[in-house]
Amino acid sequence: MLEVKNLAKAYNGRQILKDISFSLKDGDILTIVGPSGAGKTTLLRIIAGLEEKDSGQILIDGQAYDSGKVGVVFQDYNLFPNLSVLENITLAPRLVLKKTLNEANEEAMSLLKKLQMDGHEKQYPFQLSGGQKQRVAIARALAMKPKILCYDEPTSALDPALRQEVEKMIVSLKETGLTQLIITHDLAFAEHVADQMLKVKPLVEG
Numbered sequence: 612m613l614e615v616k617n618l619a620k621a622y623n624g625r626q627i628l629k630d631i632s633f634s635l636k637d638g639d640i641l642t643i644v645g646p647s648g649a650g651k652t653t654l655l656r657i658i659a660g661l662e663e664k665d666s667g668q669i670l671i672d673g674q675a676y677d678s679g680k681v682g683v684v685f686q687d688y689n690l691f692p693n694l695s696v697l698e699n700i701t702l703a704p705r706l707v708l709k710k711t712l713n714e715a716n717e718e719a720m721s722l723l724k725k726l727q728m729d730g731h732e733k734q735y736p737f738q739l740s741g742g743q744k745q746r747v748a749i750a751r752a753l754a755m756k757p758k759i760l761c762y763d764e765p766t767s768a769l770d771p772a773l774r775q776e777v778e779k780m781i782v783s784l785k786e787t788g789l790t791q792l793i794i795t796h797d798l799a800f801a802e803h804v805a806d807q808m809l810k811v812k813p814l815v816e817g
Contacts, residue, residue, distance in 0.1 A: 618667035682757030
């Protein structure tokens with residue numbers, strides 16, 4: 612279980628997040644919705660270990676927070692353009708988890724098949740559609756065996772048909788027991804996939 616207690620963050624004296632608290636059970640999907648400027652992405656970056664919180668607590672299974680248990684699928688995918696799909700997915704497992712090339716390749720191919728991307732492993736990011744890049748980004752995050760997978764606006768650049776595909780994919784990953792946290796401004800999408808929803812608003816300076 613992920614527990615966030617009284618999280619706060621300010622930039623240059625401006626309070627972005629204040630007293631944010633929620634819990635997320637293993638295998639559930641939490642969507643965090645709100646307008647631009649409400650601190651959604653800041654919250655995701657703190658949970659992912661990419662930014663420091665000012666105060667509050669983050670616990671995973673009641674233990675001190677370990678950002679290595681959290682994977683992130685970024686809005687712009689952040690794929691390495693000079694690496695093939697397979698190389699994008701296997702790089703971190705080989706460097707960080709010390710997987711052998713064969714182990715990393717085998718696991719990557721299994722993930723690509725699960726995400727209906729087998730046959731694309733030798734392609735490069737510029738050869739892929741937005742939806743395909745997103746699947747590769749998800750496979751790359753899953754290759755690191757995260758306990759929690761976070762998404763930053765996963766439907767923002769997709770047409771309605773692809774949005775439905777993303778919904779199906781996220782629900783299918785839930786069936787594997789993966790815990791997922793999704794930042795989105797797309798309320799309809801959020802309601803379709805969420806077990807629970809957290810609404811955040813910009814803080815009014817006073």
